[in-house]
Amino acid sequence: MVTTLAVFTRDLRVRDNPMLVAAAREAERVVPVFVLDAAMDRSGFAAGGRRRFLAESLTDLDRSLRELGGRLVLRAGEPVEQICRLADEVDAARVHIATDSSAHAHRREAALRSALSERRRELRGHDEVHAVVAPGRLRPAGRDHFAVFGAYHRRWSDVPWRRVLGPPERIRLPELDPGALPPVEPRAGTDGFPGGERAGLMRAERWLGQGVEHYDDQRDRLAADGTSRLSPYLHLGCLSALELATRAGAGDGAREFVRQLAWRDFFHQLLDARPDTAHRDYGRQVDDWRDDPEALEAWRTGHTGVPVVDAGMRQLLAEGWLPNRARMITASFLTRTLGIDWRAGAAHYLEHLVDGDLANNNLNWQWVAGTGTDRRPGRVLNPLRQAERYDPDGAYVRRHVPELADLAARDLRQPWRLPDPERRALKYPAPLPGLADTLR
């Protein structure tokens, strides 16, 4: 009887998963397996909310696989070693895995391919699992990736997308030790992201039914909650980006939403071609960043004295998430206003974001810092103008900076301008040295 391994990585779903469908189609018995990678734990990449989100997503995936007649097999340790051992145990002729864009994923795939081939087993990598359009499928003449989003987006919008797949009909497992699911830690009261495909689908249905049509005029309003909040589900593949893009519809809101999914593909194709850009400047090289541990700490904890920046940073710590506009304001403030290296900001984000994603995070950081793909690398976001425009009544700042909740909107943007006794009574920090004069 032919047996295959379906190795899950960050494609934790049964719907529209070409890797799982191919594994189930070619063999009588399939072993769906996830390896709890020791290196992820050591690197801190599975920190806090992300670890909880992953555990819930694996539990949910196990439930879905059981409904199809199988279950999720768990192993812990070094992925190549664990997968080879399992392939030997069940005598799998072929192993299926989704390809991925980071240097870690490239190394893992290459090492796995070589270790399996020594055992006369084959690895089949599936490109079209994470993205709507797989990295590498679109290339400008003479280059291995697009460096300009506009040109990428035009090509992306023109190519045909693959068909959305249903779950496999049936999964049948051989006899083996299934291993143990990681324990699900309790979710903090402010953490609004239950992990898993079911939770993601419920959110996606609500979003496609009611939210997406207003997306184009709501997405930048800081207090509006006008975006999908699907990013953690997309990061771990609990949802298929292709399915979302296919079902989004045709209105202005839907078009803008699908455009954001193209940004996601854009950064993934860039990281796939240049994995070093997770840590190295992609475009303009900058080597005169300021070393200012106190300012960095004030930024991290939301105590810079600039309300809209502090609101974003405190939301990040409390919820593990913040809207795109707040990410841009806080990242611009760190890199452009304080002159601190984008890598310090990106690392802090990755430590706390539930949707922390190497391509989306680090390449967006570079975009904002002016070392990445932005065609206007001199662009600086003034936090006062941003607050005026995207939080005009101050509702976002009031929500996350309670010390300022009773102030009128204008004072809320520049509390340092209040008369001394009033300012002191707020118990809110004065702006970092030199800032009050530069921010006007």
Ligand SMILES: Cc1cc2nc3c(=O)[nH]c(=O)nc-3n(C[C@H](O)[C@H](O)[C@H](O)COP(=O)(O)OP(=O)(O)OC[C@H]3O[C@@H](n4cnc5c(N)ncnc54)[C@H](O)[C@@H]3O)c2cc1C
């Ligand atoms: C400094 C900075 C750091 C970021 N770090 C991350 C990160 O770690 N993980 C992450 O998923 N996104 C990141 N983003 C991109 C974006 O802010 C988030 O994807 C978005 O805010 C998530 O909320 P949402 O799901 O409601 O997005 P929506 O506005 O509803 O967008 C739908 C989806 O499109 C994708 N998307 C949206 N905007 C972008 C973008 N600018 N670049 C790439 N993809 C996008 C995301 O997958 C998102 O879930 C970052 C942006 C900046 C400026």
